Amino acid sequence: MDKQRADLQLVMRSGLDYLDAFELVNSDHLVHPRIPFRELTLMLARMMYWGRLNHTPWAKYAPSWCFKKAESYLDNLDSAPARWPALKKLRLDDSAEVMEALFSGVGESEDDEDRDVTFKSSVEFKPQAPRTTPPREAKLRRGSVSFGSSSSTPTVTDPPSEPPAKRHRPAQGRRRSVLARKEYSELAPDELALVGTPGRGVMSWRQYGILLKFAPGTANAIEQTTGFPDYTPNLAKVTEVEAVRTRWDPASFKVLWDLAPWDDMSNQRLKFLILHQLDHLNAQAKSSLVDIVDFMWKHRRAFWLTGHWFFIDHRLDDYSAELHADRKKECDTGKKNYKKLLDDKVRDGLPESVLEKPGIWTFPAKVCSWIWMDKPQLNDQGRPFSLAEQLRIADKLEPARVQWNSCDSDDQRVAHLSLSLRKKLLPESERRRYPVSTQRP
Incomplete structure (x- = not known):
């Protein structure tokens, strides 16, 4: 049996069944987030070489830097890459055939040293x-936060x-x-x-x-x-x-708690519209942004906790049990009220596209686990990493945890957005002209 196309196999491995995966790959949907970066580069290179980009609907949503990587890969290639075949639909009357399509190796002839x-x-x-997931789809789920039991x-x-x-x-x-x-x-x-x-x-x-x-x-x-x-x-x-x-350490956490890292997250937030000119918004929309930013500030700790969901051994002591219960209540309340606020503002005329801009915070659909280091791990000074040090590392590696505050550039802040939104990035000279809120600095 001919192997199924690589993109279909990888989408199935991301958790979809065959029919759903085929529909996603064969239609005008966002697919590349489900594909590891190395495989994505190779797929785009094959499409580009064989002129199949227009025959693969999801390819147009891949970020521009992925295409640049694919071009670089082609430039260093000594021979033609494997052809990019047409998508073939299997009969589902043979379960063995479906399993073969899912688990026959993707690019088995390729070097596998990047697997881990x-x-x-x-x-x-x-x-x-x-x-x-796609930005608009994810934003429409802005109230659907699922809370679990992480120099x-x-x-x-x-x-x-x-x-x-x-x-x-x-x-x-x-x-x-x-x-x-x-x-x-x-x-x-x-x-x-x-x-x-x-x-x-x-x-x-x-x-x-x-x-x-x-x-x-x-x-x-x-x-x-x-x-x-x-x-x-x-x-x-x-x-x-x-x-x-065993990683849960109340004493170390109390030190971090006293530092109030959510205050830093709020103070370092992106305070200007870099994808939208304020002049294009009416007075009602500007007022809505003021209310949204005010909510972000009042509930900054709930945003921070959701982006740094560490494991709490609530059976350890009363402090841990109370923190475990209070955290869930605070985040649930913040999420619910934020959803209502955004829905109300959109009904009042605020363009929903504004909510996709950096500077307007998002409650992720699922909490973001924050894994703490093993206690014996030492920093450059030979001391165990403090949670504050671990926090800086986590936020640098995954800047979404702090709403992209830790990015080094505006280009990085918008890298996760769709190509159509990234194209709206204002010229650098205009990116500090339009404050998100005129009331709260």
């Missing part, structure tokens, strides 16, 4: 975009690659990273310092030793909001539950 990218303390890091800069290293799994047991090799195949007790000290990201077909990996998986959908949130982290601890084994539980 990891990060360790030392050099500058450029974050990869996590698994996401050195990191360095990129590669763990040793392993042979691919046998075809008849694909989940064994394809769905777990190298470190995820180990028991927690088997991890070496340097492996506990690594931050993994899921490579090709990988559904389970480790971060600072903690086993992770993609955050499951709930009744209120099927997909994560564009650009936000989309993983959660994988607590399938007792040993993994204990590993997560």
Whole structure:
């Protein structure tokens, strides 16, 4: 049987069944967030070389920098890449055929050394975009937050690659990273310092030793909001539950709590419209922005907590139990009221497109797990990383946690948005002319 096209296979591995995956890939939908960056580059290169971009509807939504990477790949290629075939629909009367389509290796002839990218303390890091959903779709779900029960800069290293799994047991090799195949007790000290990201077909990996998986959908949130982290601890084994539980340290957390990092998040927020001119908004819309920014400030801690959802062992003591309950109540209330506020403002005439701009905060559809380091891990001064230091690293790696405040440039702030929105980025000379709110600095 001919193998199914690579994009269809990878979309199926992201969690969709065959029919849904085929419909997504074959229609005018956003697909690239479900595809690992390396595979996306190779696919775009094949489409470009063989003139198939116009025959692949989802390709037009891929970010421009992905095309630049594909062009660079083609420039260094000595021979023609594999053809980009037409999409073929399978008969569903043969389950073995469907499984073969899903698990026959994607690009098996290609080097697989990028399967498990990891990060360790030392050099500058450029974050990869996590698994996401279309911006407009995610914004329309602005009330659907699902709450679960996480100054050195990191360095990129590669763990040793392993042979691919046998075809008849694909989940064994394809769905777990190298470190995820180990028991927690088997991890070496340097492996506990690594931050993994899921490579090709990988559904389970480790971060600072903690086993992770993609955050499951709930009744209120099927997909994560564009650009936000989309993983959660994988607590399938007792040993993994204990590993997560032992990271909770109330004394260390109280130190961080007293620093009020949500205040920094608010003070460092993007305070100007960089995709929209204020002159184009009427008085009612400007007034709506003032109300929205005021709400963001009043509920800044709820936004911060949702973007930094750390595990609390609520059985440890009264403080932990109270924090566990209060956090959920605060975030639920903030999310519910923010949804009502935004809905009311849109009904009053505020263009919904304004809500997609940087500077207007978003409650992600799912909470963003923040994984704390193992206590013995030391910083450059030979001391254990404080939670404040860990927070700076997490926010730099995944700037959506702080509503993209930690980005180094406006281009980075809008990289997660659709191409049509990114094209509206104002000239640099105009990006500090239009404040989001005229009332709160």
